[in-house]
Amino acid sequence: MIELKNIEKTFGTGSVTTPVLKGISFRIERGEYVAIMGASGTGKSTLMNVLGCLDKPTAGQYRLDGVDVVNLDDEELSHLRNDKIGFVFQQFHLLGRTTALRNVMLPLIYAQEYPEDAEDRADAALVAVGLEDRMTYQPSELSGGQQQRVAIARALVTDPEMILADEPTGNLDSRSGLEVLAIFKRLHRQGRTIVLVTHSAETAEHADRVIVLKDGLIAEDRRIEQPRDAEEEKARSQQEETVT
């Protein structure tokens, strides 16, 4: 469970300060699929950094799975990130010239208890994203969509509390994007908590709930009655292609 209360974030010191988050409160229950949406400059990235425990808020409370994040020091935050958050980035952020398997194992290296079955776990995570036949491939040998799927496997390998995806389809063509969103949908159905940060309303509609940011505040927080199903859309577009 994720709980934010009156989160504020102000940049700059002294007389020149820029408030970016002006009091954000929301709760995300375990197993929810939430999109955080907003145009650039609305504080979307800052909120994502706070959610990802990469940055601390200036004021407010943040509880992640019962842990009071605000009072943790740098080292504790590192361990918390490793333990509870699986990141997926817009630019994939895979290590170059390093196999998919090794990339997926990377978070386990920083686990407080290195699992003896690290390789098996990475293996399983790659199977979960459908890359069982690409384990020894390096990023340069993979398509953009495949690279992002490796990144998702890397996010899954620690069995995190939340998957935090920052514009995961931003660097992909629409078809690879759909593939990635289909994986998220599947993970959601398996009970994972997914927070998808995006500027695109279209992408946001794949989630069950959307939180819209505007000017550092929550402008809208609503359920999506009929979320889009990437799996279905993918199948349909494939059909169309075969027809034409």
Next chain:
Amino acid sequence: MRILRNAGEGLHSLGLNKLRTFFMMAGTIVGVAALVVIMAIGKGTERKVMKRVQNFGPRAMMLIAGGGKDLPPPDMTVTTLELDDAEAIRNQIEGLEVVAPQAWRFNMDLKHENYQTQAVVWGVEPQWHDAWNWPAVEGEGITSDDVATLARVCVIGSAVKRDLFGNQNPIDKELYCNKVRLTVKGVLEHRGVAGMGGVKEFDNRIIIPITTAMRRVMNVDHVGAIRIITKDAALMPRQVEQIRALIHDRHHITPPQEDDFRIVSPIVIAEMVRGTSGTISMLLVALAALSLVVGGVVLMNILLISVTERTGEIGLRRALGATRRDIFAQFLTESLAVTLIGMIVGSLVGYGVSVLLPRFTPIMAITSWEPLLLALAFALLVGTFFGVQPAQRAARLRPVEALR
């Protein structure tokens, strides 16, 4: 072990960029190789010094006629040293065991009946036997009476005995040297072949009383050199100065006027031997110091560039749970691994050069394991010293900024 996993990540990164890794390593390789060679040359030189000094006699000095920078040719053409100089040293300098003046001439014709040969003729005093520790093994050596009476006697080397007398007993036989008739009164101990002072064969010589040599054979008033043995090697530096002062006085030389003689002692010999390899060693020391420092700076700069280049990677690792310490450990590992591998490669190169050097040059080099310890210390020092700053910079990157 978390630290080992970090080290593993560091090694993995090094492996990804081999050319960069090589450049980081180059300074250490050259520096350590130079270090190993320096120490091998140093050891080789000391061995050479010891051997030369042992040959020369650890308690011996030679007062040689002729000054200047280069050694005079050993042919007695310089006429500045006299028998009286030897006498004065004997009487005025304390703590000396032997003072043995000598005159010599190369390639003298010797004849016995129909047999002829050429040999070096040495005019000596009785002390000569002690000064060179070279006794007569048949008959007897030169005595003071022989010197006092300008006796026409000689003691012959084993090569001369072989050439002139074959298997005969040479004692009391006669031979002619430059038309001077000499009676053989002894045979010198066999010394064998060695290469020192232009004398190829030690045993191809005869010795005669120095007075006989000067008056009857060579017709000169001077001696070529005086060999002096001290009672105590510790006294030698002072005695050298005393002898120098005495000869200055006798030859009316006031510094900075140039000496017309030189005193060779084990100290001078050691200096001569160390001279050439010393220059090379100095150059190598400079090279080693320079490459270790320059190599270290290059290493640091490449690491700093690589930290900047890999900001995204560092941000990613931080996001995935790496602590500052993890990042620091990874980058310090990269630096240390580079210098350690550089040290191993450098040591191999250094040992290779040390083994080849004596084969193709006159430089003596003796390899040993001690340089390895020094090289290891240097590698760790350079790796740490130049690795800490980049590692700190990497560790201090804030994940939010690094990921941007």
